Amino acid sequence: xxxxxxxxxxxxxxxxKYVELRCDPISGHTALYWYRQSLGxxxxxxxxxxxxxxxxxxxxxxxxxxxxxxxGSVSTLKIQRTERGDSAVYLCASSRGTxxxxxxxxxxxxxxxxx
Amino acid sequence: QKEVxxxxxxxxxxxxxxxxxxxxxxxxxxxxxxxxxxxxxKSPELIMSIYSNGDKEDGRFTAQLNKASQYVSLLIRxxxxxxxxxxLCAVNLGGTGGFKTIFGAGTRLFVxx
Numbered sequence: 001x002x003x004x005x006x007x008x009x010x011x012x013x014x015x016x017k018y019v020e021l022r023c024d025p026i027s028g029h030t031a032l033y034w035y036r037q038s039l040g041x042x043x044x045x046x047x048x049x050x051x052x053x054x055x056x057x058x059x060x061x062x063x064x065x066x067x068x069x070x071x072g073s074v075s076t077l078k079i080q081r082t083e084r085g086d087s088a089v090y091l092c093a094s095s096r097g098t099x100x101x102x103x104x105x106x107x108x109x110x111x112x113x114x115x
Numbered sequence: 116q117k118e119v120x121x122x123x124x125x126x127x128x129x130x131x132x133x134x135x136x137x138x139x140x141x142x143x144x145x146x147x148x149x150x151x152x153x154x155x156x157k158s159p160e161l162i163m164s165i166y167s168n169g170d171k172e173d174g175r176f177t178a179q180l181n182k183a184s185q186y187v188s189l190l191i192r193x194x195x196x197x198x199x200x201x202x203l204c205a206v207n208l209g210g211t212g213g214f215k216t217i218f219g220a221g222t223r224l225f226v227x228x
Contacts, residue, residue, distance in 0.1 A: 042203050045204070045218075048215070055213065056222050058213075059215075103218065104161070109158050
């Protein structure tokens with residue numbers, strides 16, 4: 001079966017530009033997570049959705065970051081006025097639920113480079 | 116700040132040896148604990164989960180949890196070169212933490228043939 005997919009796989013942009021990163025979760029998975037991973041670090045929690053609503057967005061670093069999941073499936077992470085410090089791999093994961101014991105399945109990530 | 120701490124490594128072991136990876140966490144309300152393996156340039160994949168104190172074995176892997184000490188470990192028996200990867204400890208904070216999952220920085224493991 002299809003796993004979690006993310007597009008684009010790589011994104012190069014200039015400082016100050018706007019970017020959108022897309023995540024398509026495993027079919028039927030109600031929970032969706034966004035993480036950011038810098039070199040040599042573990043995934044850093046950004047936000048997760050249960051259905052269409054953001055259940056916890058406490059990891060979003062500032063108001064330049066925003067994520068949506070309007071129909072409870074595909075999610076888009078939006079970054080405004082990108083900065084060089086935003087360069088990282090953005091990982092999306094999905095799970096069947098959010099009871100705390102659910103396995104999270106990760107997508108391949110989007111490598112974002114802000115010049 | 117909810118923290119998950121791991122030895123950064125790298126940890127180097129000979130083929131066939133036991134590799135021991137350790138992790139501590141700060142939030143006593145944490146309920147679920149996971150070990151993910153991440154190959155270079157790839158995304159994390161789950162190898163073990165543990166929820167209760169004690170040991171849990173799955174093939175060559177054994178996860179150990181001690182909630183009183185806020186400590187979780189992963190043992191890899193008969194280590195193989197293909198086990199060379201970064202191992203991420205992850206902790207789910209449970210209901211009081213909004214079921215958020217926090218990852219450690221990972222331990223790099225090298226298994227020498």
